[in-house]
Amino acid sequence: MTVSVLESEVAREPSYCFQASVDNVGPQIVGGKGVRIDVEKDGKIYQNILDGITGAAVGALGWKDEEIFEVVNKAVRESTYSYAPLISNKASEELAKFYIDNSPKGVFSAALWLTSGSESNENALRIIRQYYLERGLPEKVKLISRENSYHGFTLGALGISSNPRVEPYKPYIMDQESVALKMPCAYTYRFKKDSETEEGYAQRLLDILEKKILDNGPEKVAAVIVETLPGSSLGTTPPPKGYLKGIRHLCNKYDIIFYLDEVMCGTGRSNPNGKLNCWENFLDASEGPDIQTVGKTLGSGYVTIAGVLIGPKIKEAFVNGSNSINGGNTYSSHEFSCAVALGVQKKIARENLTANIFEMGNLLAAKLRQRLVPEDNIVGDVRGVGGFQSVEFVKNKETKEVFDPKLNIITRFKNICFENGLIIMGMPSNPDGSCGDRAIFAPSFIVTEADINEMVDIFVRSVNDFSKTLRQEGAW
Numbered sequence: 001m002t003v004s005v006l007e008s009e010v011a012r013e014p015s016y017c018f019q020a021s022v023d024n025v026g027p028q029i030v031g032g033k034g035v036r037i038d039v040e041k042d043g044k045i046y047q048n049i050l051d052g053i054t055g056a057a058v059g060a061l062g063w064k065d066e067e068i069f070e071v072v073n074k075a076v077r078e079s080t081y082s083y084a085p086l087i088s089n090k091a092s093e094e095l096a097k098f099y100i101d102n103s104p105k106g107v108f109s110a111a112l113w114l115t116s117g118s119e120s121n122e123n124a125l126r127i128i129r130q131y132y133l134e135r136g137l138p139e140k141v142k143l144i145s146r147e148n149s150y151h152g153f154t155l156g157a158l159g160i161s162s163n164p165r166v167e168p169y170k171p172y173i174m175d176q177e178s179v180a181l182k183m184p185c186a187y188t189y190r191f192k193k194d195s196e197t198e199e200g201y202a203q204r205l206l207d208i209l210e211k212k213i214l215d216n217g218p219e220k221v222a223a224v225i226v227e228t229l230p231g232s233s234l235g236t237t238p239p240p241k242g243y244l245k246g247i248r249h250l251c252n253k254y255d256i257i258f259y260l261d262e263v264m265c266g267t268g269r270s271n272p273n274g275k276l277n278c279w280e281n282f283l284d285a286s287e288g289p290d291i292q293t294v295g296k297t298l299g300s301g302y303v304t305i306a307g308v309l310i311g312p313k314i315k316e317a318f319v320n321g322s323n324s325i326n327g328g329n330t331y332s333s334h335e336f337s338c339a340v341a342l343g344v345q346k347k348i349a350r351e352n353l354t355a356n357i358f359e360m361g362n363l364l365a366a367k368l369r370q371r372l373v374p375e376d377n378i379v380g381d382v383r384g385v386g387g388f389q390s391v392e393f394v395k396n397k398e399t400k401e402v403f404d405p406k407l408n409i410i411t412r413f414k415n416i417c418f419e420n421g422l423i424i425m426g427m428p429s430n431p432d433g434s435c436g437d438r439a440i441f442a443p444s445f446i447v448t449e450a451d452i453n454e455m456v457d458i459f460v461r462s463v464n465d466f467s468k469t470l471r472q473e474g475a476w
Contacts, residue, residue, distance in 0.1 A: 004047045068340070092335065095339075102349065108309045128259070131318070142222055150233035159176065202240040222256065229264075236384035248287045259291045269354075269442065269445075271386065278388075298344070390439065402433050403476075417458065425441075
């Protein structure tokens with residue numbers, strides 16, 4: 001299907017929303033169907049743009065799904081708002097049971113539903129704090145997360161994150177020297193030594209983590225926090241072999257919460273078993289996390305919903321302690337949102353769409369790798385799992401040198417892809433050279449092989465054209 005461009009009948013106006021470029025409306029979505037969207041930009045409407053990222057890895061069923069319209073209609077007619085911490089509702093219970101039943105047996109025993117990934121990570125931190133208070137261990141407060149990580153844009157989530165977006169807010173976030181500690185990221189493409197095996201690299205990282213635990217005192221360390229498959233922070237770099245298993249072992253050894261953030265990579269986007277959790281690629285059921293945050297594809301963009309999944313040992317500590325949680329969020333476990341999300345998840349399960357996106361995402365990566373990595377262009381690496389894939393751009397394929405951030409590489413490339421009919425997510429290189437510019441794919445679960453072939457064709461053409469332009473400019 002070709003992209004058509006129409007002159008917009010809507011006059012351009014200043015923006016009244018405080019976001020992005022504050023005085024500029026910028027591109028606006030004006031329609032969509034399936035895996036394609038229509039975007040108004042600079043006075044023109046671009047129709048049938050292939051959606052390779054679904055906003056921020058949110059889409060599962062694509063846009064304007066007729067069955068979900070009926071789910072939404074039924075939910076809004078049957079739902080009545082209540083403040084869930086005081087008066088709960090059946091939809092939130094049913095959604096929690098669905099997620100627990102579709103995860104490996106015994107890993108999760110409860111869930112809290114919220115409105116965003118950031119809010120989920122905020123609540124996970126609060127739950128961890130109360131967990132240790134319930135156990136009479138108030139000194140266990142230190143958190144260990146990773147360099148080059150992203151867990152959200154609220155202040156607590158920023159505190160456990162580490163990326164250039166965090167720096168301006170450091171005066172307001174947790175102390176990252178004594179409370180929100182950092183360990184090295186797991187980034188095989190860039191940081192595994194040539195002399196190391198993948199397992200050897202994982203062990204080196206685990207040795208660093210164990211030393212940090214011991215140096216800070218196991219009796220003071222509360223949780224180890226990891227994105228199972230990082231998204232915007234590093235560009236979907238899978239954990240090296242044995243890495244997550246090793247973290248699970250250390251958490252067991254030192255009585256520490258094993259906390260996985262699967263807000264972007266989870267809820268079916270990267271599951272090898274036709275189910276929900278990304279970590280099932282790397283861990284057995286007996287090694288699952290103690291707490292896990294989820295979001296994005298949970299409601300497929302039809303409702304604003306995310307969540308925290310609670311493991312048995314955490315729930316038991318509450319039940320055997322105060323058996324209560326003080327306070328809550330206004331829209332937590334919102335009946336309408338939970339009902340719609342449950343309808344979304346039931347359709348995904350019925351049509352086996354998590355299996356489809358796993359297959360199609362891996363096909364996308366294989367085709368991109370074959371057509372780009374060996375060729376003379378700016379692509380250094382193609383990586384990911386299932387429906388969450390990334391392409392990293394480098395100035396030099398041998399040294400993996402990144403482009404100067406001042407060149408604005410990824411923004412320029414995103415615009416080229418858009419003009420060619422494809423939407424992707426783009427993240428710029430880190431100023432310290434620790435990560436290159438990267439293009440990220442997270443298409444809808446309904447994507448077909450024909451759609452994948454079209455994405456690949458557009459992306460490869462865009463890479464080749466941009467590589468030629470950079471060479472002509474002397475930037476590459």
